Amino acid sequence: xxxxxxxxxxxxxxxxxxxNRGVLPVVGHMAQQCRMRFARVSPGRLLQRCAxxxxxxxxxxxxxxxxxxxxxxxxxxxLRSVPPAWLAAPVVYVAPILGECGPALVRALRSRVVVVGxxxxxxxxDSDDWVTFAESAAFARPPHNVxxxxxxxxxxxxxxxxxxxxxxxxxxxxxxxxxxxxIIFAPGQAPQRYAASIAAEVxxxxxxxxxxxIFALGLACNKALPEAASLAAAAAARVVEGPELxxxxxxxxxxxxxG
Numbered sequence: 001x002x003x004x005x006x007x008x009x010x011x012x013x014x015x016x017x018x019x020n021r022g023v024l025p026v027v028g029h030m031a032q033q034c035r036m037r038f039a040r041v042s043p044g045r046l047l048q049r050c051a052x053x054x055x056x057x058x059x060x061x062x063x064x065x066x067x068x069x070x071x072x073x074x075x076x077x078x079l080r081s082v083p084p085a086w087l088a089a090p091v092v093y094v095a096p097i098l099g100e101c102g103p104a105l106v107r108a109l110r111s112r113v114v115v116v117g118x119x120x121x122x123x124x125x126d127s128d129d130w131v132t133f134a135e136s137a138a139f140a141r142p143p144h145n146v147x148x149x150x151x152x153x154x155x156x157x158x159x160x161x162x163x164x165x166x167x168x169x170x171x172x173x174x175x176x177x178x179x180x181x182x183i184i185f186a187p188g189q190a191p192q193r194y195a196a197s198i199a200a201e202v203x204x205x206x207x208x209x210x211x212x213x214i215f216a217l218g219l220a221c222n223k224a225l226p227e228a229a230s231l232a233a234a235a236a237a238r239v240v241e242g243p244e245l246x247x248x249x250x251x252x253x254x255x256x257x258x259g
Contacts, residue, residue, distance in 0.1 A: 054097055056131070068131040076100045079108055087111075091220045093213045096120025098131070103138040109145060115216035116142065117209055118151040133157060147219060148172040150212040164191070174229060176211060181233065184225050194229040199237035207236040210248065 053074030060066040077100050086092075088110045094101050095117035106116065124134035133156065142149060149166065153159040153175060160183075163175040167185030176182040181196040211232040218228025238248035 069129050070098060070125045070131055071129060073098055073125060074100050076102060077105060079105055082108075091115075091216050093117070093209070093216045095209045095212060098123065098125060099136065103143045106138075107143045107145060111145075113147045113216050113220045114145050115148045115150060115212050115219070116146050117212045118149045119155050119208065122151070122155045135162075142166070142171055146171070148174060148215065150174050150176065150208070150215065152176045152208055153178070167191070172225075174211075174215060176208065176233075182229065184229055186225055192226055194226050194233060197230075197234040197237035199240050201240045204240045206244070207239045210239045211236040 053072065054070065055072035057069040057071055058066060059069065074097075082105070087108055090111060091113045092109055092111045093115050094106055094109075096102075097120045099120050101120065106114065118139055121136045121139040122133060123131050126132050135156070139149075139162075149171060151159060151163060151173065156162045159175055163173045163183070163185050166173045167187060170187045171185075172187065173185040174182060175185065177196075179196050181194050184192040184194065186192070214232040214235040215228050218231050223231065235248055
Protein backbone atom coordinates (compact mmCIF):
# COMPACT_ATOMS: atom_id res chain seq x y z
CA UNK A 1 0.00 0.00 0.00
CA UNK A 2 1.35 3.43 -0.93
CA UNK A 3 1.79 6.02 1.84
CA UNK A 4 -0.98 8.19 0.38
CA UNK A 5 -3.34 5.22 0.29
CA UNK A 6 -2.40 4.24 3.85
CA UNK A 7 -3.20 7.75 5.05
CA UNK A 8 -6.57 7.67 3.32
CA UNK A 9 -7.35 4.26 4.79
CA UNK A 10 -6.45 5.41 8.32
CA UNK A 11 -8.70 8.45 8.00
CA UNK A 12 -11.54 6.35 6.57
CA UNK A 13 -11.16 3.86 9.40
CA UNK A 14 -11.45 6.60 12.00
CA UNK A 15 -14.52 8.06 10.34
CA UNK A 16 -16.08 4.61 10.04
CA UNK A 17 -15.64 4.06 13.79
CA UNK A 18 -17.33 7.40 14.43
CA UNK A 19 -20.22 6.47 12.13
CA ASN A 20 -20.68 3.20 13.99
CA ARG A 21 -21.25 5.17 17.20
CA GLY A 22 -24.21 7.06 15.76
CA VAL A 23 -25.15 10.47 14.39
CA LEU A 24 -24.03 12.74 17.23
CA PRO A 25 -20.33 11.77 17.20
CA VAL A 26 -20.24 12.05 13.42
CA VAL A 27 -20.83 15.80 13.45
CA GLY A 28 -18.04 16.32 15.96
CA HIS A 29 -15.79 14.06 13.93
CA MET A 30 -16.60 16.04 10.79
CA ALA A 31 -15.43 19.17 12.56
CA GLN A 32 -12.12 17.47 13.34
CA GLN A 33 -11.55 15.86 9.94
CA CYS A 34 -12.74 18.78 7.80
CA ARG A 35 -10.98 21.49 9.78
CA MET A 36 -9.38 24.21 7.69
CA ARG A 37 -6.19 25.56 9.27
CA PHE A 38 -5.46 29.22 8.56
CA ALA A 39 -2.40 31.42 8.96
CA ARG A 40 -2.45 35.10 8.07
CA VAL A 41 0.42 35.89 5.70
CA SER A 42 -0.24 39.61 5.28
CA PRO A 43 -3.27 41.92 5.06
CA GLY A 44 -5.57 40.45 2.44
CA ARG A 45 -3.63 37.16 2.24
CA LEU A 46 -4.53 34.03 4.15
CA LEU A 47 -2.98 30.57 4.01
CA GLN A 48 -5.56 27.77 4.09
CA ARG A 49 -4.48 24.18 4.72
CA CYS A 50 -7.10 21.46 4.19
CA ALA A 51 -7.03 18.10 5.91
CA UNK A 52 -7.09 16.39 2.50
CA UNK A 53 -3.65 17.79 1.59
CA UNK A 54 -4.51 20.91 -0.40
CA UNK A 55 -2.84 24.17 0.61
CA UNK A 56 -4.38 27.40 -0.68
CA UNK A 57 -3.23 30.98 -0.38
CA UNK A 58 -6.32 33.18 -0.19
CA UNK A 59 -6.17 36.72 -1.57
CA UNK A 60 -8.83 39.37 -1.02
CA UNK A 61 -11.41 39.82 1.67
CA UNK A 62 -15.00 40.67 2.47
CA UNK A 63 -15.02 43.77 0.24
CA UNK A 64 -12.76 42.55 -2.57
CA UNK A 65 -13.04 39.55 -4.90
CA UNK A 66 -11.43 36.44 -3.44
CA UNK A 67 -8.72 34.68 -5.41
CA UNK A 68 -7.06 31.39 -4.51
CA UNK A 69 -3.58 30.14 -5.23
CA UNK A 70 -3.01 26.39 -4.89
CA UNK A 71 0.42 25.98 -3.30
CA UNK A 72 -0.07 22.23 -2.93
CA UNK A 73 -2.64 19.85 -4.39
CA UNK A 74 -3.73 16.48 -3.03
CA UNK A 75 -3.39 13.47 -5.34
CA UNK A 76 -6.53 12.00 -6.91
CA UNK A 77 -8.53 9.76 -4.60
CA UNK A 78 -8.07 6.20 -5.84
CA LEU A 79 -10.92 3.74 -5.83
CA ARG A 80 -8.75 1.25 -3.94
CA SER A 81 -8.47 3.78 -1.09
CA VAL A 82 -12.22 3.68 -0.49
CA PRO A 83 -13.46 0.89 1.82
CA PRO A 84 -15.68 -1.43 -0.29
CA ALA A 85 -18.61 -1.06 2.10
CA TRP A 86 -18.62 2.68 1.50
CA LEU A 87 -19.36 2.17 -2.18
CA ALA A 88 -22.80 0.88 -1.17
CA ALA A 89 -23.50 3.48 1.52
CA PRO A 90 -27.16 4.57 1.28
CA VAL A 91 -26.27 8.27 1.00
CA VAL A 92 -23.06 9.79 -0.36
CA TYR A 93 -21.97 13.39 -0.75
CA VAL A 94 -18.93 13.83 -3.01
CA ALA A 95 -17.12 17.16 -2.76
CA PRO A 96 -14.06 17.47 -5.00
CA ILE A 97 -11.99 20.56 -4.21
CA LEU A 98 -9.79 20.58 -7.29
CA GLY A 99 -10.80 17.56 -9.33
CA GLU A 100 -9.40 14.88 -7.00
CA CYS A 101 -12.71 12.97 -6.96
CA GLY A 102 -13.22 12.01 -10.58
CA PRO A 103 -16.22 10.58 -12.43
CA ALA A 104 -14.82 7.02 -12.33
CA LEU A 105 -14.95 7.10 -8.53
CA VAL A 106 -18.51 8.43 -8.59
CA ARG A 107 -19.65 5.83 -11.13
CA ALA A 108 -18.42 3.09 -8.80
CA LEU A 109 -20.88 4.16 -6.09
CA ARG A 110 -23.94 1.95 -5.65
CA SER A 111 -25.72 4.35 -3.32
CA ARG A 112 -29.39 5.27 -3.44
CA VAL A 113 -28.56 8.99 -3.15
CA VAL A 114 -25.39 10.48 -4.64
CA VAL A 115 -25.02 14.26 -4.42
CA VAL A 116 -21.98 16.01 -5.89
CA GLY A 117 -20.66 19.43 -4.93
CA UNK A 118 -19.63 20.57 -8.39
CA UNK A 119 -17.08 23.24 -7.46
CA UNK A 120 -14.10 20.92 -7.88
CA UNK A 121 -15.31 19.97 -11.36
CA UNK A 122 -15.40 23.64 -12.37
CA UNK A 123 -11.86 24.79 -11.74
CA UNK A 124 -8.23 23.99 -12.35
CA UNK A 125 -4.77 25.07 -11.28
CA ASP A 126 -3.02 27.16 -13.93
CA SER A 127 0.72 27.37 -14.66
CA ASP A 128 1.16 30.08 -12.01
CA ASP A 129 -0.76 28.02 -9.42
CA TRP A 130 -3.83 30.28 -9.50
CA VAL A 131 -7.19 28.53 -9.27
CA THR A 132 -9.15 29.44 -12.39
CA PHE A 133 -12.47 28.47 -13.92
CA ALA A 134 -12.51 25.38 -16.13
CA GLU A 135 -15.60 23.35 -16.95
CA SER A 136 -14.72 19.67 -16.86
CA ALA A 137 -16.30 16.85 -18.83
CA ALA A 138 -17.56 15.43 -15.52
CA PHE A 139 -19.64 18.57 -14.98
CA ALA A 140 -20.89 18.79 -18.55
CA ARG A 141 -21.82 15.08 -18.56
CA PRO A 142 -22.33 13.96 -14.95
CA PRO A 143 -22.17 10.21 -14.22
CA HIS A 144 -25.54 8.50 -14.63
CA ASN A 145 -25.83 7.66 -10.93
CA VAL A 146 -25.59 11.27 -9.69
CA UNK A 147 -28.85 12.16 -7.98
CA UNK A 148 -28.14 15.90 -7.77
CA UNK A 149 -25.43 18.45 -8.46
CA UNK A 150 -24.90 21.41 -6.13
CA UNK A 151 -23.22 24.49 -7.57
CA UNK A 152 -22.73 28.07 -6.45
CA UNK A 153 -23.27 31.08 -8.66
CA UNK A 154 -19.61 31.91 -7.92
CA UNK A 155 -18.44 28.63 -9.48
CA UNK A 156 -19.33 29.42 -13.09
CA UNK A 157 -19.34 32.66 -15.15
CA UNK A 158 -22.76 31.66 -16.52
CA UNK A 159 -23.99 29.69 -13.53
CA UNK A 160 -27.67 30.28 -14.25
CA UNK A 161 -27.35 29.17 -17.86
CA UNK A 162 -25.21 26.15 -16.99
CA UNK A 163 -27.60 24.98 -14.28
CA UNK A 164 -30.62 25.44 -16.53
CA UNK A 165 -28.92 23.55 -19.38
CA UNK A 166 -28.15 20.59 -17.11
CA UNK A 167 -31.75 20.63 -15.90
CA UNK A 168 -32.97 20.57 -19.49
CA UNK A 169 -30.79 17.50 -20.08
CA UNK A 170 -32.48 15.62 -17.24
CA UNK A 171 -30.21 16.39 -14.28
CA UNK A 172 -31.30 17.70 -10.88
CA UNK A 173 -29.26 20.82 -10.10
CA UNK A 174 -29.37 23.20 -7.14
CA UNK A 175 -27.85 26.62 -7.78
CA UNK A 176 -26.98 28.35 -4.50
CA UNK A 177 -26.97 32.15 -4.42
CA UNK A 178 -25.84 33.02 -0.91
CA UNK A 179 -28.11 35.48 0.89
CA UNK A 180 -30.59 35.33 -2.01
CA UNK A 181 -31.29 31.64 -1.45
CA UNK A 182 -31.13 29.64 -4.64
CA ILE A 183 -32.90 27.90 -7.50
CA ILE A 184 -33.73 24.23 -8.03
CA PHE A 185 -33.67 22.93 -11.60
CA ALA A 186 -35.46 19.59 -11.72
CA PRO A 187 -36.19 17.57 -14.87
CA GLY A 188 -39.66 18.22 -16.22
CA GLN A 189 -40.40 20.99 -13.71
CA ALA A 190 -40.28 24.76 -13.73
CA PRO A 191 -37.36 26.21 -11.75
CA GLN A 192 -38.20 26.50 -8.04
CA ARG A 193 -36.71 29.16 -5.79
CA TYR A 194 -35.95 28.61 -2.10
CA ALA A 195 -35.14 31.28 0.47
CA ALA A 196 -31.95 31.68 2.47
CA SER A 197 -31.94 31.68 6.27
CA ILE A 198 -30.80 34.75 8.18
CA ALA A 199 -27.25 34.41 9.49
CA ALA A 200 -24.67 36.54 11.28
CA GLU A 201 -21.78 35.57 9.03
CA VAL A 202 -18.34 35.10 10.58
CA UNK A 203 -16.68 32.54 8.29
CA UNK A 204 -18.34 31.15 5.13
CA UNK A 205 -15.87 28.26 4.79
CA UNK A 206 -17.67 24.93 4.53
CA UNK A 207 -21.18 26.32 4.10
CA UNK A 208 -21.52 24.95 0.58
CA UNK A 209 -20.51 21.45 1.59
CA UNK A 210 -22.82 21.59 4.60
CA UNK A 211 -25.64 22.55 2.24
CA UNK A 212 -24.81 19.61 -0.02
CA UNK A 213 -24.66 17.09 2.82
CA ILE A 214 -27.94 18.17 4.40
CA PHE A 215 -29.64 18.31 1.00
CA ALA A 216 -28.51 14.73 0.34
CA LEU A 217 -29.86 13.61 3.71
CA GLY A 218 -33.11 15.44 3.00
CA LEU A 219 -33.53 13.53 -0.26
CA ALA A 220 -32.80 10.28 1.56
CA CYS A 221 -35.53 11.18 4.07
CA ASN A 222 -37.96 11.69 1.17
CA LYS A 223 -38.27 15.43 1.68
CA ALA A 224 -39.71 17.43 -1.22
CA LEU A 225 -37.04 19.32 -3.15
CA PRO A 226 -37.89 22.81 -1.82
CA GLU A 227 -38.04 21.49 1.74
CA ALA A 228 -34.72 19.67 1.40
CA ALA A 229 -33.14 22.85 0.03
CA SER A 230 -34.62 24.99 2.82
CA LEU A 231 -33.34 22.58 5.48
CA ALA A 232 -29.91 22.65 3.85
CA ALA A 233 -29.92 26.44 3.71
CA ALA A 234 -30.86 26.65 7.39
CA ALA A 235 -27.96 24.36 8.33
CA ALA A 236 -25.52 26.29 6.13
CA ALA A 237 -26.61 29.53 7.83
CA ARG A 238 -25.54 28.13 11.20
CA VAL A 239 -22.17 27.02 9.79
CA VAL A 240 -21.19 30.53 8.66
CA GLU A 241 -21.74 31.89 12.17
CA GLY A 242 -18.34 30.68 13.36
CA PRO A 243 -15.24 28.71 12.39
CA GLU A 244 -15.44 25.04 11.36
CA LEU A 245 -19.10 24.00 11.86
CA UNK A 246 -20.04 27.35 13.39
CA UNK A 247 -23.18 27.05 15.50
CA UNK A 248 -24.45 23.90 13.80
CA UNK A 249 -24.97 21.01 16.19
CA UNK A 250 -25.91 17.40 15.58
CA UNK A 251 -29.23 17.94 17.34
CA UNK A 252 -30.12 20.62 14.77
CA UNK A 253 -29.55 18.16 11.93
CA UNK A 254 -31.51 15.33 13.53
CA UNK A 255 -34.46 17.50 14.55
CA UNK A 256 -34.78 19.18 11.16
CA UNK A 257 -34.63 15.95 9.19
CA UNK A 258 -37.01 14.18 11.55
CA GLY A 259 -39.55 16.99 11.34
